[in-house]
Amino acid sequence: MTRDNDGLRWGVVGTGGIAHAFMEGLRAVPSARVVAVGSRDRERAEWFGDTWDIPHRHGDYRDLALDPDVDVVYVATPHPWHHPNTLLMLESGKHVLVEKPMAMNALQVAEMVEAARANDRFLMEGMWTRFLPVHQVARDLVAEGAVGEPTGVSADFGINLPYDPDHRLFNADLGGGALLDLGVYPLSLASWYLGEMTVVGATRHLSPDHMVDVRTTMLLRGENGMTATLDCASRTSLPGRAVLSGTAGWIEIERFWAATDLVLHRDGHEPERFHRPFRANGYEYEAEEVARRLAAGERESPRMSWSESRRVAEIMDRVRDMGGLVYSPGTVKAVPLD
Template sequence: MTQHNGGPRWGVVGTGGIAHAFVEGLRAVPSARVTAVSSRTRIRAEEFGEAWGIPNRHGSYEELAADPEVDVVYVATPHPWHHPNTLLMLNAGKHVLVEKPMAMNALQVSEMVAAARANDRFLMEAMWTRCLPASRLVRELVAEGALGELRTVSAEFGINVPYDPDHRLFNVDLGGGAQLDLGVYPLALASQYLGELTVVGATRQLSPDRMVDTHTVVLARGENGASATLSCASRTALPNRAVLAGTAGWLEIPRFWAATDVVLHRDGHDPERFHRPFRANGYEYEAEEVGRCLAAGERESPDMPWAESLRLAGVMDQVRDVGGLVYSPTTVKAVPLG
């Protein structure tokens, strides 16, 4: 993982499960090198570095920001840390891939984009779904008119996790809630195909302490009048699929956020099934897209441009406003950075 091969040198901020998954995906990218990892404690950084053969192991995020052997940083910390960690890295001259959701609200996203622009650095929200081979196939089918005029998008992502107030899905100080963690995927899918979304209505169920949402359903309208019905849940298992329907047929995408299979139903034809497996675990494709952009001198990716991240954050703000759930600046700023 650390040999010199001409590709960008990666640093990893955070040592949780998603960081492990991302580094695993990087093993399938020949040009990828992970040269550094940082955590709030040196012990965790040492353990992560030992597991993946990463040479530079830092006990603070500031140390990684100052590491001259890092070109691009993957920010894999909890949601409230995305904003400060990204600003730290951008202002230190690093390119950044930051986990989704990009930040806690649209204001924070706008500040991150402004910092990327001011520092002339690459910035991308890690919406890995958009880089997957199956997702690219769906875009091609829709673009070539396989569905006719797109009329509706429906998507749901729900898992049943036992309630624990300290779990990241239920802890407000960790940016908990089904909408931020899971609902970003259905919203991103609808935004991708319907453009600017207007939230028409939203319903939600709250955690026992009433601090975060555990089940949210959103009804939205797209730019051309098409509709979206989107749901997410952290305490209820859902069928977990997406359907794009138009005037000439419909597409079904099982596990759409990690898609490998697509079924096309054209009016008057038998279903057509497509299979696009991962080379590794799927995270390799977003890493490749970052490498492609950096090699081309691009500062944002067409797969997830800054305007799209801003738009998506704004829609999530709308959803929270409609449901009366607010992550206060006090709560966000209370999270320690060291």
């Protein structure tokens, strides 16, 4: 790994809201420095660079990929560009953290993983929720048997936005749909506990143009016998709660995708609350995971492995296929849902 005496040198691909959130988190990582930003618009690259005091501003992603001062990049572009941007960076010798969802479909995920292998580069999906301290507490409690034998996961993530066909959440060609943007959170949580999953059933409510889902509910069965009931929505507010249930109790996590607290309910005991605050905004923990794995010479994270990203992408493909929605890997265009 190439790095200087001041730590890992980051580049940021894209200048949207999620890039700003990542920058806020990265500032809480003393060993990290952001040295470059890339945008398709030179003015936006300059603006982002001024905002965050970044020395190298590139008006083309390829220029960032070729920047010799960059060790690792964070891909923060819209969903349909995760795949080409990541391939460009990997093939140019950069390590990559790519914002969730990793890609538009499982085929693209497989191609990205193969590129990481072929170029001996690190690659990880930026599912920041996985790295939040309170979720490690939950994992430890389940492993210790605090809720008995684990039996299921339920989780939902829903927001209420006015319908606008040009908004990225409702525009299929921008990677729209509640499942891809919001459902990836409960799906990733379920995958962490269920392992390989089978789609038992799914229901959906469609946008007025029938091009994307605005609500999808899924029932899954894990290889370990656990089940998951998951819900996501872009035009309906949902509680945003996750529950990890077992034969002797359950763990409740409010706003699970950005949680700092959980409550353990054990049969015959008073509820126990665990609080794990962020140092910044929560994105610092996935950045630290990248640094740990690179320092160890590793190319993937066991906490957000390539197989995990593949599994979640495959489930989303299966759920979409049930309604006839297909994201073409070549053009990332969509066909109407039945």
